[in-house]
Amino acid sequence: MSGQAVPRSPSAVPVRHVEHCMGTVFSFDVRSPGVDRTGLTRAVAWLHEVDATYSPFRADSTVGRVRAGTLPVRHVPDAVARVLERGAELNALTDGYFSAYFDGELDPSGYVKGWAIEVASDILAAAGSLNHCVNGGGDVQCVGEAAPGRPWRVGISDPFDASRLIDTIEGSGRLAVATSGVAERGSHIADPHTRQAPVGLSSVTVAGSDLALVDAVATAAFAMGSAGPQWLARHASMTSVVTQTDGHIVRAGSARGHAPGRAAVTRA
Amino acid sequence: MKRILLTLTATVAGLISLLSFKTSQPQTTAGPLPSAGLPAGATGSATSSATSPATGSPNQHATSYLGSAVTTTYGVVRVKITVSGKRITNVAFATLTAFDPHSQQINSAAAPRLLSETLAAQSAHIDTVSGASYTSAGYVKTLQSALDAAGI
Numbered sequence: 001m002s003g004q005a006v007p008r009s010p011s012a013v014p015v016r017h018v019e020h021c022m023g024t025v026f027s028f029d030v031r032s033p034g035v036d037r038t039g040l041t042r043a044v045a046w047l048h049e050v051d052a053t054y055s056p057f058r059a060d061s062t063v064g065r066v067r068a069g070t071l072p073v074r075h076v077p078d079a080v081a082r083v084l085e086r087g088a089e090l091n092a093l094t095d096g097y098f099s100a101y102f103d104g105e106l107d108p109s110g111y112v113k114g115w116a117i118e119v120a121s122d123i124l125a126a127a128g129s130l131n132h133c134v135n136g137g138g139d140v141q142c143v144g145e146a147a148p149g150r151p152w153r154v155g156i157s158d159p160f161d162a163s164r165l166i167d168t169i170e171g172s173g174r175l176a177v178a179t180s181g182v183a184e185r186g187s188h189i190a191d192p193h194t195r196q197a198p199v200g201l202s203s204v205t206v207a208g209s210d211l212a213l214v215d216a217v218a219t220a221a222f223a224m225g226s227a228g229p230q231w232l233a234r235h236a237s238m239t240s241v242v243t244q245t246d247g248h249i250v251r252a253g254s255a256r257g258h259a260p261g262r263a264a265v266t267r268a
Numbered sequence: 269m270k271r272i273l274l275t276l277t278a279t280v281a282g283l284i285s286l287l288s289f290k291t292s293q294p295q296t297t298a299g300p301l302p303s304a305g306l307p308a309g310a311t312g313s314a315t316s317s318a319t320s321p322a323t324g325s326p327n328q329h330a331t332s333y334l335g336s337a338v339t340t341t342y343g344v345v346r347v348k349i350t351v352s353g354k355r356i357t358n359v360a361f362a363t364l365t366a367f368d369p370h371s372q373q374i375n376s377a378a379a380p381r382l383l384s385e386t387l388a389a390q391s392a393h394i395d396t397v398s399g400a401s402y403t404s405a406g407y408v409k410t411l412q413s414a415l416d417a418a419g420i
Contacts, residue, residue: 018416020404025402155396177398
């Protein structure tokens, strides 16, 4: 999206917006020069469209119909087929730990939310926004910078006390930060090889440039349990912060510095 | 403890509704919105165009804003915040009508915690928070919700 000359609407303004969708909350933070209302409306409508298509909890969604057996998976619309192909690629990339199936049933939720946030951010960019941050239930895609000369600062929530932070990740240009952990609604991540809930980790945060990817990587590393930090360390291009169940914090791939598009981890 | 969190939930929701500049409708915490788009006045969906008064002198006038009244299980709550520049400098309850003495006690305990969490989120100088996913109802207990509320 960057590099395109987007005519900026004269009605563009910085805006904050909170949208309830997919059972969680999406926070839009569009900084100067802002975006016009149509751009924000399109990004929000996109989230609801994704929910209507991919929700495993809706009987009338495409995914819901595949799960119910009323729609053969080979007959899904092309856009859905591409998402499922990407899920298969991520499955291979993560040694099988990331999966678009849960308990044998189609459930691409683990990929869809991060991807939806990333695309919502692209929609804002296409509408002329140069600096914004979209946070969907704790997974974040930032573009540009928070203020002239100041990178975005993403706090990482302490898995043992949500009112505290364990770290801060900074980045400008294009920064994505995803965290997987024992969610409020209970454990929803299982090791696909053993079908057991992973042990050893309380949360895994991964930073990079594109949320769909770092979200899948964070989910996979969490599913690996105690083996997660070693696996993350092999992916040196990604910054990660892992909290073990004993409270110990393991960091990897930290690129300290403020180069555009790179993430830097600082102690909170 | 659970009751305190529930009360806190309602008060933070009041703070959010306050900052969305909607003052007519009492709001409660909401489930997912069924429809797409930006329905004006929809419960649980708050939009505020950023006013930008902070580009002037460093000595900002402190301005107080009154939130919507929120009816909770334990009473009616209305939050008042004081804003200086773009920072919240104080959070207080303008209305705190408890249904019984026990609720009064809970509400009183929630007030300082709401204040400290809101101010802590601001003083960390962070723009957003990454963490394990939260539900639509649990959002109001997160630091992110305080940041969204403070981001005016």
